Amino acid sequence: MAQINKSDDYFNTVLYTGNGSTQSITGVNFQPDWVWLKDRDNATNQMLFDSVRGTGKELHSQNTDSETTQANTLTAFGSDGFSLGSNTDVNNSSQNFVAWNWLASNTTASNTDGSITSTVSANTTSGFSIVKFNTSGQSGTMTCGHGLNAVPKMIIVKPYSVSDSWYTYHVGTGNAQYTQLESSNTSTSNSNTWASTSPTSSVFSMSTNFWGANTNDIIAYCFAEKKGFSKFGSYVGNGSSTDGTFVYTGFSPSFLILKRTTDSIGSWTMYDNKRHTYNPNGEYLLANDSGAAVAFDNVDFLSNGFKLRAGFNNASSSYIYMAFAEQPLVGTNNIPATAR
Numbered sequence: 001m002a003q004i005n006k007s008d009d010y011f012n013t014v015l016y017t018g019n020g021s022t023q024s025i026t027g028v029n030f031q032p033d034w035v036w037l038k039d040r041d042n043a044t045n046q047m048l049f050d051s052v053r054g055t056g057k058e059l060h061s062q063n064t065d066s067e068t069t070q071a072n073t074l075t076a077f078g079s080d081g082f083s084l085g086s087n088t089d090v091n092n093s094s095q096n097f098v099a100w101n102w103l104a105s106n107t108t109a110s111n112t113d114g115s116i117t118s119t120v121s122a123n124t125t126s127g128f129s130i131v132k133f134n135t136s137g138q139s140g141t142m143t144c145g146h147g148l149n150a151v152p153k154m155i156i157v158k159p160y161s162v163s164d165s166w167y168t169y170h171v172g173t174g175n176a177q178y179t180q181l182e183s184s185n186t187s188t189s190n191s192n193t194w195a196s197t198s199p200t201s202s203v204f205s206m207s208t209n210f211w212g213a214n215t216n217d218i219i220a221y222c223f224a225e226k227k228g229f230s231k232f233g234s235y236v237g238n239g240s241s242t243d244g245t246f247v248y249t250g251f252s253p254s255f256l257i258l259k260r261t262t263d264s265i266g267s268w269t270m271y272d273n274k275r276h277t278y279n280p281n282g283e284y285l286l287a288n289d290s291g292a293a294v295a296f297d298n299v300d301f302l303s304n305g306f307k308l309r310a311g312f313n314n315a316s317s318s319y320i321y322m323a324f325a326e327q328p329l330v331g332t333n334n335i336p337a338t339a340r
Helices: none
Strands: 011-017 023-025 034-039 047-050 074-078 081-084 096-102 109-111 118-123 128-134 141-145 152-159 167-170 177-180 203-207 217-224 230-236 246-248 253-260 269-272 281-286 294-302 305-308 318-325
Touching: 011 023, 011 253, 034 074, 081 096, 118 141, 128 141, 152 203, 152 230, 217 230, 253 294, 253 305, 269 294
Parallel strands: none
Antiparallel strands: 011 096, 023 081, 034 047, 034 096, 074 081, 109 118, 118 128, 128 217, 141 203, 152 167, 152 217, 167 177, 230 318, 246 305, 253 269, 253 318, 269 281, 281 294, 294 305
């Protein structure tokens, strides 16, 4: 199995300033297949683009809106980044933006591993794939190939041709629950969402008792865990405001999302190592909200994981997370990233 020697060959965060016209954003280090943009200074849409659906086709993680096509948003995926038009949600003049970028395969292939034929852009090295499919004519349990050759630990699924939720499978909540990316609600029990079946190394399952058999175009972002590069798990808070829970990931995070899943609402809170370069990591954005970035000292990024401070640590509450590495502790890297 191929090892990852540089995390930013597969995932990278870049910061840029809007110019209100057109510009090319570089420094990503690869041609991204999934680009998630947000204006840090203003209340604007979360802007999600992927190469499988195509340029200019935006989705918003903070709501259930169907896909919208706007030609002056993300206009091209480039070899070292992406190009933008004048749309203010992606390029508002003099405003500060963040872009999170993932590499799939820069191409697509037809996948017939499941009962649904899917279109897949998969990177088996980094454990990330983009999957597009249609549910027309399905009955009972549907299966869909994801192309990862490894078991996904997190899958974000959005019917994009209609207004509908971002249904999220996470290994920390299991195959009988879903969590909605656009919502701060706790996880919802429903055995039909994933057909009470955990993903395999080739497919993930859904039930038409939940999804229906109508003609719905669906996009899915699938993540398998890769040692030293990515981690998807859960933890229980200890309630301390001075010595919060420590979560071991095996690397220093470069990107982290946290979500409370039991006993109370909790937003999908996003941190990275580019917007804030020292501990405590004091700037977050909410995937389920259009608001500007907020400064609050919630978490420390450590050399081998993260440690909670004031937030995301309610006593006996359960939380899920997704994390990507600043620098893998595998491959040819002999010097681990240090705490900040």
